[in-house]
């Protein structure tokens with residue numbers, strides 16, 4: 398049967414490549430920083446320009462589709478996942494990296510229909526690596542099939558997590574205490590690229606066994622979620638329950654044995670859902 402979303406996925410790949418070229422160009426110039434929720438939650442003109450570019454190009458081709466975009470939500474658009482075909486966009490994942498010239502920045506485009514993720518595209522634009530995942534059809538990097546690691550021993554594993562942008566003392570303590578417990582299992586190493594989308598592609602590639610975080614948003618992980626599962630990996634909530642895209646909590650891993658072992662060590666802290674109704 399013909400894939401009903403092939404045209405949309407091809408378009409996502411093309412527009413992600415175009416967006417990545419804009420980001421690479423912008424990296425050559427001085428970046429003017431603006432702040433969103435706090436002094437460490439950064440945004441630049443490039444984030445806004447790239448999101449506008451992606452949405453305008455998709456709207457022209459698929460005028461009935463819906464959008465959830467990081468910068469549109471920051472500007473007050475609702476963050477609600479409906480049954481309508483929906484593009485979930487992070488124009489610049491790794492904005493802090495981008496601002497500092499730390500060379501891991503990705504364009505992340507996930508696509509859901511009836512609240513189910515159909516495909517994901519992550520373009521790691523400095524490395525020039527195009528990751529794709531299509532539900533039921535596998536995950537690829539530049540055309541090469543991706544497969545998660547087959548490691549089941551946590552003590553032989555490398556794990557990724559991130560410090561996020563919350564600087565509340567209690568939250569930071571919980572993040573560090575979780576990292577300390579995991580490091581001291583002991584695991585081979587603990588890493589973080591500064592972009593959730595890229596972290597998930599590293600799980601899918603088998604470079605690390607797992608990536609977990611509380612505080613990420615749906616646009617950081619929608620595309621990566623398809624790429625991880627299509628590479629044979631698993632997604633869970635940080636309490637071991639089912640993964641929920643809008644919950645801002647996720648463990649992605651090569652298998653359930655590794656995911657469950659990590660979950661045992663996570664100190665959970667509250668993060669307001671992406672789809673929480675604002676008063």
Ligand code: IPD
Nearest residue numbers: 490491492559561591592593613
């Ligand atoms: C952030 C990155 C980072 C993760 C944060 C995200 P942004 O996205 O993905 O790795 O730790 O939770 O918000 O702000 O660079 O688009």
Ligand code: CA
Nearest residue numbers: 487490491617
């Ligand atoms: Ca992001």
